[in-house]
Amino acid sequence: MFTSNTQRTALLLVGAALLLMAAVCSLLLGYTHISAATLISAIGHFDPSNTDHLILSTERLSRTLIALCVGASLAVSGALMQTLTRNALASPGILGINAGAMFFLVAASTLFSLSAPLLLVWSAFLGAGTAAAAVVLLGGGAKGLSPSRIVLAGVAISALFVSFAQGLLIVNQERLESILFWLGGSVSGRGTETLLPLLPFFLLAGLTCVLLARQLNLLALSDELATGLGQRILMIKILAATAVIMLAGASVSIAGLIGFLGLIVPHMVRALLGPDHRWLLPGCALLGATLLMAADVVSRLVIAPQEIPVGVMTALLGTPFFLYLARKRSYTA
Template sequence: MLKTSVQRFLGLIGCVMLLLLALLASLKFGHIQIPFESLVGSFVAYDPGSLEHLVVRSERFARTTTALAVGAGLAIAGALMQTLTRNPLASPGILGINAGAMFFVVMGATFLSLNTPADLVWAAFSGAATAGVLVYFLGQTAGRGISPVRTVLAGVAVTALFVAFAQGLLILNQDRFESLLFWLAGSVSGRDLAAVVPLLPIFAIALLLALFIAPQLNLMGLDDDVMRGLGLKVGQVRLLAGALVIVLAGTSVAMAGLIGFVGLIVPHLARGIFGTDHRWLLPTCALIGATLLLAADTVARLVIPPQEIPVGVMTALLGTPLFLHLARQARRTL
């Protein structure tokens, strides 16, 4: 663990460098390999007649931007959820937030003919909030508040319920089956930059608000009476943090579908390196989350070319063993 501010600052710079390498790899590698000169030229001297320039500008740049935003958003949402619930297994994917958002997105696309992420994001917010409320009430234990075990079980049940509903809608809507299927698998391919850009300010504002309440989040592990004695407005902080989880997870699902385990894996990696101070933890989660999803998407293109594996499958392959490891570690405290 990095303990001093200088060590953490240097570690943050290292995370930025890794993110830049992941960005370069995401733009360069795929079924069509892009030489570095063509990659640079596609931005400084764009030639519409060049296939390599066209691939970078029309497909990979939007794909990379989507992975960058979604990875950072899911990682921050996971860190906030683990802090709020005091549960090391909490994440938007495990507790049903992503599944709820995904189901409402599929409903919006099926019944309201919504197509672009900017149109679908409001449906995603509604679904994420619905799932969050369901898990909150199902996770309550009479007289003792929220139970970590009941919360995880409730999240698994809510996830299964919403995924089953979404699959049922897909079966009934055969005309749009292929266009909607990616929300179940999770994918950042085929994104239109013009549709992605309007959602980027939502991510930026949510991340800034999360950083703003970082000092208050450092106190959330204390007893409620102690926090109030220290002058912390506990209810307001929890409400704002919960709203940020809904916004970040919902926007991520509207852009890329059901991508799991990023919100679970990244906060644990960041804590292992930078500790529990949210002033360092949250920006580190954003950097590592973006790097992880970019790397997973790049690898997904290279495993069985020219076919691609959905990035949601790649994150599941990485996250499932870690989830089982964390579950074994946490069983003594849950």
């Protein structure tokens, strides 16, 4: 673990450099390989008649930006949830928040024929909030949230909402392709016009995280300590939970179900930078975005010219890590 601020700053700069490298690879690699010279040419002198320039502007750029926003958001929301629940296995995917957002979004699209991006986003927020409330109710007890019960409740809620969404495949065959997109998880097929309405939510949630970083450090220790130091615990938890819902809901609305990123990244960053949220949260944003971009690039190349949904790639990475954490820690009801 790096303990000095100088070391942590240097590590974040390394993370930023890796993110830049992943972004360049995301722009260049795929079914059509594009040279670095072509990329530089497109930035300096865009030519709409050039096929490679069009691919960069219409497909690769939006795909890269979506992976950046979604990867950072899922990783940060996972760190927030682990702090709020004091549970190492907490993440939007494990506790069903992503599944709730996905089901409400699919239901709005198929049952009510909603197509406006903002309406779908608000549907995803409602689903994420509903799932979070259900998990808290089912996972709570006389002594508060139980680590084992909250994980079991999250898995049950996630399975329930995913099953409901799959049921819509039978009810509404016309929307089959779009539903499969949300179930599999993908950062492709969405333009920058889809991302732009979501940017205010990503930015607002990010600003909330920055403002709450110090309070979250106290909250991670104990409610009693934070209260004794004059912190308004309920307000901090509400704001942090709202940030989680915005980050997870917006991510699902544009990329579907991408699991395990919110679980594994906070642990990796915490091992390097420590538990201080002033360093943990930006580290999670950098590493989460980098990992999702890298997973997306691999998903394009592994069985080219076909693509594997990026949600499958993150599951392949995250499932062994989840099993490792579950075996390493003992949970009691």
